Amino acid sequence: MMKFKLKNLLLAGLAMTVMTGCHWDMWNQDRYEPLEKGDFFGEGETSSRMLVTGVVPYQDARLDTHYYQGRNADETFAAELPADIKLTKELLLRGQNQYDIFCTPCHGYQGLGDGMIVQRGFPAPPSYTDQRLLEMPIGYFFDVMTNGFGRMYSYKTRITVEDRWAIAAYTRALQLSQNATPDLLTQELVDIVSDPEKVDAFNTEALGGSEATHGDSGTTSKEGH
Ligand code: HEC
Numbered sequence: 001m002m003k004f005k006l007k008n009l010l011l012a013g014l015a016m017t018v019m020t021g022c023h024w025d026m027w028n029q030d031r032y033e034p035l036e037k038g039d040f041f042g043e044g045e046t047s048s049r050m051l052v053t054g055v056v057p058y059q060d061a062r063l064d065t066h067y068y069q070g071r072n073a074d075e076t077f078a079a080e081l082p083a084d085i086k087l088t089k090e091l092l093l094r095g096q097n098q099y100d101i102f103c104t105p106c107h108g109y110q111g112l113g114d115g116m117i118v119q120r121g122f123p124a125p126p127s128y129t130d131q132r133l134l135e136m137p138i139g140y141f142f143d144v145m146t147n148g149f150g151r152m153y154s155y156k157t158r159i160t161v162e163d164r165w166a167i168a169a170y171t172r173a174l175q176l177s178q179n180a181t182p183d184l185l186t187q188e189l190v191d192i193v194s195d196p197e198k199v200d201a202f203n204t205e206a207l208g209g210s211e212a213t214h215g216d217s218g219t220t221s222k223e224g225h
Pocket of ligand 1: 105106
């Protein structure tokens, strides 16, 4: 059996340190970072290869700025829904459904900025009924959801384009609901709002009857706000 003396061990350790050190010249060679300014391919200003001039996306070109960005051709926010989105009761109900899921934790069921996590200490968003937001074009609300705003993060990856428009449309309904005058209602609606039982029945029907199977928990939880 071989015996290692301390001196031999130290020598072996030294040899290993020296040998691993041989790699430095390979590791420190010149190179570009991705997209770094440089001319690696001799065809432009960046180290990454650019698209050939004239390339057209095969799919998903998203050229419709109104639909995809909520903006007019001159970059101002669009004041109307895009042509592909029709203002129907279904759109508003879908908007309500998605708003209730994604936005109420902070903005509250009425859009007053008093959602549950705000009550627990999260910074409060402004109320949708602030004069400034009442005057904002609908495209602005689409943009806030798409790109985020200040402390609010973007919902681009979580809510589809179509649903973002549905929420924007429903936001308008919330704004109107807090500023509505009785003369905006038909006599039939005035009769309904003056009778709490009829309001419950109306809401149940508006939500497609889905509340019926769960009692009226959906409506009562909203009444708390
Ligand atoms: C996690 C909490 C949170 C959620 C969820 C949230 N927001 Fe916000 N939102 C905020 C906060 C906070 C602000 C204020 C941000 C600031 O001023 O820095 C804000 C601001 C806004 C504003 C006003 C921007 C302005 O000009 O002042 C709009 C509109 C808005 N949110 C829409 C939405 C919509 C629609 C949803 C759901 C898709 C949503 N938010 C979900 C927290 C949230």
